[in-house]
Amino acid sequence: MNIEGTQVVLRLSSDPAILAELRKKKSLTVINGREVFVRQFDSRPFEFTPGSQVTVGETVAKALVRDSSFIVGDALTGQVVHALEILKSFDAGKGVTANVCPYCSKPFDRPQQLGRHLLRDCENLPESAKSEDAAEEAADESPVPSGVPASD
Ligand SMILES: [Zn+2]
Numbered sequence: 178m179n180i181e182g183t184q185v186v187l188r189l190s191s192d193p194a195i196l197a198e199l200r201k202k203k204s205l206t207v208i209n210g211r212e213v214f215v216r217q218f219d220s221r222p223f224e225f226t227p228g229s230q231v232t233v234g235e236t237v238a239k240a241l242v243r244d245s246s247f248i249v250g251d252a253l254t255g256q257v258v259h260a261l262e263i264l265k266s267f268d269a270g271k272g273v274t275a276n277v278c279p280y281c282s283k284p285f286d287r288p289q290q291l292g293r294h295l296l297r298d299c300e301n302l303p304e305s306a307k308s309e310d311a312a313e314e315a316a317d318e319s320p321v322p323s324g325v326p327a328s329d
Contacts, residue, residue, distance in 0.1 A: 182268050182269045183234070183235040183266055183267070183268055183269070184232050184233070184234060184235070184266065184267055184268075184269045185232070185233060185234070185235050185237075185238035185239075185263055185265075185266040186230050186231070186232050186263070186264040186265050186266070186267075187225070187230065187231050187232075187233060187238055187241060187242065187261050187262070187263060187264065188225065188228075188229065188230045188231070188261070188262060188264050189214050189225040189226065189227050189228075189229070189260060189261060189262075190258075190259070190260055190261070190262050191227065191228070192258075194249065195249070195258055195260060196227065198247070198249050198258075199214060199247075199260055200212075202247065204247070204260065211226055212226060212227055213225070213226055214226070214245075214260060214261075216241050216244050216245055216261070217244075218237050218240050218241055218244070219237075219283055219284075221283075223237075223241055225260075225261065230264060232286070233284075233286065234284050235266065236284070237284060238263065238266075241261055242259055242261045242262070242263060245259050245260040245261040246258065246259045246260075247260065276288050276290065276291040277291075278291060278294055278295065278299055278301075280295075280299050280301040280302050280303065280306070281299055281300060281301040283299075
């Protein structure tokens with residue numbers, strides 16, 4: 178597994194023209210009294226509010242920035258802009274424990290999110306890992322192939 182050490186700080190553009198365009202397109206919506214720009218990556222929503230910064234892994238950052246592009250003005254002659262901009266990127270360094278699911282490689286910002294994913298959401302989680310007594314179950318594993326009807 179390739180553990181991503183490069184972290185990227187993203188922020189929503191502060192360009193008034195871009196923000197105005199996002200509001201017009203309803204891409205910038207008001208949730209709980211604040212304006213939020215939401216983009217999804219791998220079924221995970223990432224929320225950006227004007228002025229705030231979000232740090233994600235490089236792969237996620239590139240996908241989000243790419244996904245945040247839109248055309249200002251006419252579809253043919255308008256200028257392509259990105260609602261999200263990269264503020265900086267930095268190497269988190271070796272030895273950093275990336276919060277990446279070992280079963281489906283989904284990245285998470287926080288260990289708690291990964292924990293929740295492992296408990297509830299992961300689709301690739303093997304049966305043995307779901308059991309609290311995984312070790313016992315593994316020892317119990319039968320070499321008899323499944324799906325073969327037993328003959329007496
Ligand atoms: Zn997973």
